[in-house]
Amino acid sequence: MTGVNLTVWILGPVLGIMTFLFIFRIILTWYPQVNLNRLPFNLIAWPTEPFLVVLRKVVQPIGGVDITPIIWVGIFSLIREILLGQQGLLTMMARVS
16 A cells, blocks of 8 residues: 555545534534533534634624634535545546556
8 A cells, every 4th residue: 555545545534524524513503502512512513623713713704604614614625626536636646656
């Protein structure tokens, strides 16, 4: 197994899980009464909150709605497509080696 294949093998699931967690985080914003510090919700909030805090400093809520999870879904989807998509950089490198 080459380094590129190992990177693809690790990076693919990580990016997929993070996108999935941010989608769940978007759904949780529909229920403001949910306590994100209790199980099972903290399993979603814990890995996503560091990303959201950084972006919340740049992007303020629009009309009282926090759009930062939506932006992160787009960012992680774009990164996954650029690196691991059908014509992705790592995919092309794996084909060459």
